[in-house]
Amino acid sequence: xxxxxxxxxxxxxxxxxxxxxxxxxxxxxxxxxxxxxxxxxxxxxxxxxxxxxxxxxxxxxxxxxxxxxxxxxxxxxxxxxxxxxxxxxxxxxxxxxxxxxxxxxxxxxxxxxxxxxxxxxxxxxxxxxxxxxxxxxxxxxxxxxxxxxxxxxxxxxxxxxxxxxxxxxxxxxxxxxxxxxxxxxxxxxxxxxxxxxxxxxxxxxxxxxxxxxxxxxxxxxxxxxxxxxxxxxxxxxxxxxxxxxxxxxxxxxxxxxxxxxxxxxxxxxxxxxxxxxxxxxxxxxxxxxxxxxxxxxxxxxxxxxxxxxxxxxxxxxxxxxxxxxxxxxxxxxxxxxxxxxxxxxxxxxxxxxxxxxxxxxxxxxxxxxxxxxxxxxxxxxxxxxxxxxxxxxxxxxxxxxxxxxxxxxxxxxxxxxxxxxxxxxxxxxxxxxxxxxxxxxxxxxxxxxxxxxxxxxxxxxxxxxxxxxxxxxxxxxxxxxxxxxxxxxxxxxxxxxxxxxxxxxxxxxxxxxxxxxxxxxxxxxxxxxxxxxxxxxxxxxxxxxxxxxxxxxxx
Ligand code: ATP
Ligand code: MG
Numbered sequence: 001x002x003x004x005x006x007x008x009x010x011x012x013x014x015x016x017x018x019x020x021x022x023x024x025x026x027x028x029x030x031x032x033x034x035x036x037x038x039x040x041x042x043x044x045x046x047x048x049x050x051x052x053x054x055x056x057x058x059x060x061x062x063x064x065x066x067x068x069x070x071x072x073x074x075x076x077x078x079x080x081x082x083x084x085x086x087x088x089x090x091x092x093x094x095x096x097x098x099x100x101x102x103x104x105x106x107x108x109x110x111x112x113x114x115x116x117x118x119x120x121x122x123x124x125x126x127x128x129x130x131x132x133x134x135x136x137x138x139x140x141x142x143x144x145x146x147x148x149x150x151x152x153x154x155x156x157x158x159x160x161x162x163x164x165x166x167x168x169x170x171x172x173x174x175x176x177x178x179x180x181x182x183x184x185x186x187x188x189x190x191x192x193x194x195x196x197x198x199x200x201x202x203x204x205x206x207x208x209x210x211x212x213x214x215x216x217x218x219x220x221x222x223x224x225x226x227x228x229x230x231x232x233x234x235x236x237x238x239x240x241x242x243x244x245x246x247x248x249x250x251x252x253x254x255x256x257x258x259x260x261x262x263x264x265x266x267x268x269x270x271x272x273x274x275x276x277x278x279x280x281x282x283x284x285x286x287x288x289x290x291x292x293x294x295x296x297x298x299x300x301x302x303x304x305x306x307x308x309x310x311x312x313x314x315x316x317x318x319x320x321x322x323x324x325x326x327x328x329x330x331x332x333x334x335x336x337x338x339x340x341x342x343x344x345x346x347x348x349x350x351x352x353x354x355x356x357x358x359x360x361x362x363x364x365x366x367x368x369x370x371x372x373x374x375x376x377x378x379x380x381x382x383x384x385x386x387x388x389x390x391x392x393x394x395x396x397x398x399x400x401x402x403x404x405x406x407x408x409x410x411x412x413x414x415x416x417x418x419x420x421x422x423x424x425x426x427x428x429x430x431x432x433x434x435x436x437x438x439x440x441x442x443x444x445x446x447x448x449x450x451x452x453x454x455x456x457x458x459x460x461x462x463x464x465x466x467x468x469x470x471x472x473x474x475x476x477x478x479x480x481x482x483x484x485x486x487x488x489x490x491x492x493x494x495x496x497x498x499x500x501x502x503x504x505x506x507x508x509x510x511x512x513x514x515x516x517x518x519x520x521x522x523x524x525x526x527x528x529x530x531x532x533x534x535x536x537x538x539x540x541x542x543x544x545x546x547x548x549x550x551x552x553x554x555x
Contacts, residue, residue, distance in 0.1 A: 031063030224253035304529025304544030
């Protein structure tokens, strides 16, 4: 596929237009992008949008994309997160090649540039407390106040900065600030903090540093060091762009990156804030970062969502300049699109109701079931039929309303791949619960059609009682009950029914024997993937997604 064709299929957006223009005009010969996660949590589907954009643009335009850990805050960052992020980006289908970088690789250079700013009178050490600095920063309508330490001499600033670095002062005692303009209309330019004192062990640099650079100071300079041409970030950083440019203009950096902002992904019934996701994990609201209800890539993967579905989703939502809320149904749509094509079909019964076929005499009978209706190459398998089978409790009603066409007393239905059966008798326990149906079958309908041409109005799925295997099936619903959960009080909006565990489902033997994590379609029920917590003889399946947009109906 040519670059032009590729871009056509991936879709065009304002970022891709800018990149195409920059290449056409000769401003850049190669496009270099980066994905810069802070390793303070697992990646979520919002990050997937950013990854697909950054790595996608690089791939389509023949450039490269770096994975850079923005590891400037050792108090929140952990090796577990670093490992998980690398695994997730790879799983999503992208490769950074040799370009795995860390902001911490540049600590020495960043520090050297900070001294240069001090020497040029463009940075100073401030002794104000955090509270004093906050009060002096002003508001959107009011200018800030100059710090009383703003006019320290270069010599004094250099001395203090070096002593900060040497670890002479406790956390919070001083900061290094850029000396820009306390009266600027843009609060980000009111003498932003470049370095803070932090006596903390860093996963990579250990105890070498007692001061750490701020995000704003580290980010653009790291971009410049790596030769990033297009530094693509979310809209919250739009107001930081003048500061990004100020550093680039005032420092002898080796290249001139530019920042572009796009709208972050917001997804209904979902929270995409690492702070909240972390609180969900720490608070025990979910079983971990990879709980299948989590919007993390690890959670989605465990749930059975294919990486291809996330790439498809990213393509469909596109890249815009204005924030919006994407319907969760759109994600489900992408998942169904991919799984409908790829998932093999199997039969499972979630809430079994026993059916005895009273006139069935044969000792054993095997029927052919197709693995994929649109893909003959996927082949067929044999499923065992018998005198006793299980059907879905929902597929029977003793007193059905008019439009109910499935099994009821006296009606005839088709058992998928097998026979027509007619319900003759309903057996109940002392409490009046239905415990069993007694049905008759028509041997002439083997394979699912009647030689006399008579029709039935419904086909239901089933498993054989003798050969099916018990399984646990976990059904998931959105974690939150509101389309836009209140992030500040997220616990109030949690869905108490986000997880439903069925412990006594029955699955056909072919499913029990297969250890593959690849999702399958349980016919008529949805797509399900084997959980990594399955034990031999005790399979556990996660519902990836239902067959229809059930979630839209529920709202
Ligand atoms: P936090 O929630 O802690 O503020 P973050 O989600 O911004 O963090 P980062 O690790 O800083 O996490 O994100 C890495 C990259 O992913 C950034 O470039 C950020 O803009 C992008 N990103 C984060 N969330 C989204 C989102 N919802 N949609 C699109 N891109 C996102
Ligand atoms: Mg961030």
